[in-house]
Amino acid sequence: MKNWMVLSSMVFSEVFGNICLSRGMRQIGPVELTRLSSVFVTAGKMLGSPWVVIGVIFLILYFIFYLEALSRLELSYVLPMAASSYLVTTLAAASILQEAVSVTRWIGTSAICAGIFLVGRSQLEV
């Protein structure tokens, strides 16, 4: 598989996976984790939700693409994609999940994106 395919598959899987997971978890409703029993109850609910299952599958795929990218590519290729995924995910959350994203949140997310890119670049110089 070509490098650019690995990277774009990585970003797509992450965004799509997070969107589906978020949708599924929202449907389940606020989760309690105070007792060990509630952890198992939550896990059960998650397995029973189609959105969560699809989300998890795609996030596992993202994970595999991510590991593959790390093992064959330099950080200079992987980091910008990882940084951009924050913006792409927020965009998808706003449009697909109909989340209200304030201007402040957009600015903040953009700052994070730029910051991650800077951090990634600086690590290369070491």
Add this chain to the structure above:
Amino acid sequence: MLSVGPMILAVICTDAAGNLLLRRGMKGGWVVNPVLGGGILCMAVSFFLFAALLSRANLSFVLPITAMGYVINVVGARHLLKENVTPARWAGTLLIGVGVALVCL
């Protein structure tokens, strides 16, 4: 009832630990080793907490917050590993911190 704050902290810490272990574990490529296994376990816990968080808060809020892991990474690198942190890295870290603060507003 677990509040969102401690949950966020737990997600970030397990994610940071998991990432560190993963990076070390993948150095030899696809080889089964305990470091890689530990990293995957950490990530699994982090993920479960992340999913639980998503049941309570927006994705556009939770995901940027997890970027705080980068800040922890740099702080840990400086104080635990005694790494020399370049000005560019500090600047990037500060930017991430500001970004997270803005997302919280």
